[in-house]
Amino acid sequence: TRSTRPQRLLKAVQEKAMKGDPQSVISTIDYFCRHSEWAMNVGDEKGSILDSVVCEVSPTTALELGTYCGYSTVRIARLLPPGTQLITLEFNPAFAAVARQVIEYAGLHNKVCLVEGASGDMIPKMREMFGIKTFDFVFLDHWKDRYLPDIKLLEGCQLLRKGSILLADNVICPGTPEYLEYVRNSPHYKSMYYKSHLEYTKVEDGLEKSVFLG
Numbered sequence: 001t002r003s004t005r006p007q008r009l010l011k012a013v014q015e016k017a018m019k020g021d022p023q024s025v026i027s028t029i030d031y032f033c034r035h036s037e038w039a040m041n042v043g044d045e046k047g048s049i050l051d052s053v054v055c056e057v058s059p060t061t062a063l064e065l066g067t068y069c070g071y072s073t074v075r076i077a078r079l080l081p082p083g084t085q086l087i088t089l090e091f092n093p094a095f096a097a098v099a100r101q102v103i104e105y106a107g108l109h110n111k112v113c114l115v116e117g118a119s120g121d122m123i124p125k126m127r128e129m130f131g132i133k134t135f136d137f138v139f140l141d142h143w144k145d146r147y148l149p150d151i152k153l154l155e156g157c158q159l160l161r162k163g164s165i166l167l168a169d170n171v172i173c174p175g176t177p178e179y180l181e182y183v184r185n186s187p188h189y190k191s192m193y194y195k196s197h198l199e200y201t202k203v204e205d206g207l208e209k210s211v212f213l214g
């Protein structure tokens with residue numbers, strides 16, 4: 001049967017990237033998505049903004065919602081110092097299988113824990129599964145209508161602390177109107193918008209960074 005796009009992306013990584021070199025895995029995926037097949041990775045332009053926020057926060061505990069092929073997982077994990085933990089949730093088993101191999105190829109499997117499951121089910125289990133107290137950083141990149149219910153779940157499970165940083169992809173395209181309205185008007189958050197473009201295109205998109213105020 002015909003391969004899937006994530007499988008073709010993985011093949012490009014295995015054939016063209018340097019094993020153990022996260023930057024080469026990132027560049028290979030970006031090249032594949034620009035010149036062969038578009039894929040819904042955060043991409044290089046928004047990826048640079050993600051990098052700068054991760055460096056600024058330098059989180060000890062980080063959570064990613066929506067792994068897909070592991071592109072942003074590699075971007076984040078490559079910037080984390082040893083002893084830190086990035087937990088990434090993906091509920092599609094086929095995507096998770098590809099992501100595991102991309103993360104492994106980049107040599108970052110010791111810094112990443114990929115959990116197969118839906119965010120709504122897994123968030124309440126974070127504390128018992130990983131001994132996590134709170135998350136310093138959360139990257140939201142999963143179903144766009146799950147962003148709002150999931151931050152409310154994170155709040156409800158006391159997994160955010162004063163100063164926790166949320167960074168949300170796709171707040172313009174495909175768009176997360178309810179989420180934006182909430183974080184921009186809630187007294188519990190201070191938000192700012194980073195204008196950019198939809199990965200590998202000229203379409204407007206952006207990232208919303210929100211600080212939880214407690």
Ligand SMILES: C[C@H](C[C@H]1O[C@@H](n2cnc3c(N)ncnc32)[C@H](O)[C@@H]1O)NC(=O)c1cc(-c2ccc(F)cc2)cc(O)c1O
Nearest residue numbers: 040066068089090091092095117118119141142143173174
């Ligand atoms: C949602 C996907 C990303 C992944 O998230 C996993 N997922 C979902 N819900 C959950 C959960 N509740 N728990 C765990 N994992 C979960 C899924 O299986 C995908 O692998 N991302 C997108 O759909 C996405 C789409 C576009 C896009 C933009 C313009 C277009 F014309 C077409 C598509 C751009 C982007 O930048 C995206 O990020």
Ligand SMILES: [Mg+2]
Nearest residue numbers: 042141169170
């Ligand atoms: Mg996205």
